[in-house]
Amino acid sequence: MTATHAPVPTAADSGSSATERFKADKSGNVANTSPERVDLLVREVLSAVHDTIRRHKVSYAEYNALKAWLIDVGETGEWPLFLDVWVEHVVEEVATEHREGNKGTIEGPYYVPGAPERGSRGSVPMREDEPGTPLLWTGRVTSTDGQPLEGAKIELWHADAEGLYSQFAPGIPEWNLRGTFSVEPDGSFEITTVRPAPYMIPTDGACGRLIAAAGWHPWRPAHLHVKVSAPGHEQLTAQLYFPGDQHNEDDVASAVKPELILDPKPSGDGKGETVVYDFALDPV
Numbered sequence: 479m480t481a482t483h484a485p486v487p488t489a490a491d492s493g494s495s496a497t498e499r500f501k502a503d504k505s506g507n508v509a510n511t512s513p514e515r516v517d518l519l520v521r522e523v524l525s526a527v528h529d530t531i532r533r534h535k536v537s538y539a540e541y542n543a544l545k546a547w548l549i550d551v552g553e554t555g556e557w558p559l560f561l562d563v564w565v566e567h568v569v570e571e572v573a574t575e576h577r578e579g580n581k582g583t584i585e586g587p588y589y590v591p592g593a594p595e596r597g598s599r600g601s602v603p604m605r606e607d608e609p610g611t612p613l614l615w616t617g618r619v620t621s622t623d624g625q626p627l628e629g630a631k632i633e634l635w636h637a638d639a640e641g642l643y644s645q646f647a648p649g650i651p652e653w654n655l656r657g658t659f660s661v662e663p664d665g666s667f668e669i670t671t672v673r674p675a676p677y678m679i680p681t682d683g684a685c686g687r688l689i690a691a692a693g694w695h696p697w698r699p700a701h702l703h704v705k706v707s708a709p710g711h712e713q714l715t716a717q718l719y720f721p722g723d724q725h726n727e728d729d730v731a732s733a734v735k736p737e738l739i740l741d742p743k744p745s746g747d748g749k750g751e752t753v754v755y756d757f758a759l760d761p762v
């Protein structure tokens with residue numbers, strides 16, 4: 479990391495932004511869960527907690543540490559971060575197990591809808607002096623039967639070369655490294671961006687305190703987030719990773735799958751990298 483760019487965001491900065499984002503986009507869409515289902519699920523979760531307390535003879539000191547920590551998660555706005563890092567991967571696994579097309583993975587807390595449209599061949603919005611290795615990504619969007627999906631849309635968002643996300647860290651232009659792309663009639667697209675850095679969970683919030691208290695590490699491997707959608711097809715939410723990243727094996731968010739690891743090559747001009755990665759979407 480260099481010292482020339484934005485200050486490291488505080489957990490409360492990115493946490494409260496992620497909480498506000500969730501409330502704006504998703505909290506209106508919560509399923510109207512039946513009493514039978516709430517009863518079943520909550521009883522099972524509580525009984526797993528009770529079993530753990532009995533099995534490990536949890537003390538009052540430990541119970542109060544948990545209470546203090548749960549209060550802290552809310553106060554640092556880190557419920558979206560906590561849930562997306564330690565729970566979402568299993569929700570995603572269950573939601574997509576029927577798919578024959580591309581593997582997906584978790585969305586995480588930093589998606590923002592409505593990123594600027596850049597056509598089928600273009601650059602993601604970036605600063606004039608955007609740090610990082612240039613990356614030229616070409617690919618096609620098809621249905622699982624190989625038919626090109628002309629109306630497809632690709633939303634791309636990712637951290638910068640310091641591991642920071644626009645709109646969740648201070649001092650970065652609003653839509654930096656966030657763009658919406660279309661495809662040609664043959665399903666092809668060509669996107670210019672820069673390679674992101676690995677992402678570190680903020681160490682000064684509740685999630686960081688849990689990680690430190692448990693002796694874990696706070697890292698996610700470098701990744702590009704995408705949402706790919708097309709008429710008549712299931713929307714794909716995925717992340718793409720880079721080979722050789724040490725945290726591909728031990729991602730704190732358990733969201734790496736081998737099918738999502740890119741194979742970039744040095745570009746002809748020696749200044750950056752090129753990569754080919756296609757998407758096949760499942761019909762609804």
Ligand code: MBD
Binds near residue numbers: 585586587588733
């Ligand atoms: C991220 O950038 C991310 O993608 C996830 C899933 C959790 C925390 C930060």
Ligand code: FE
Binds near residue numbers: 586588677701703
């Ligand atoms: Fe991310």
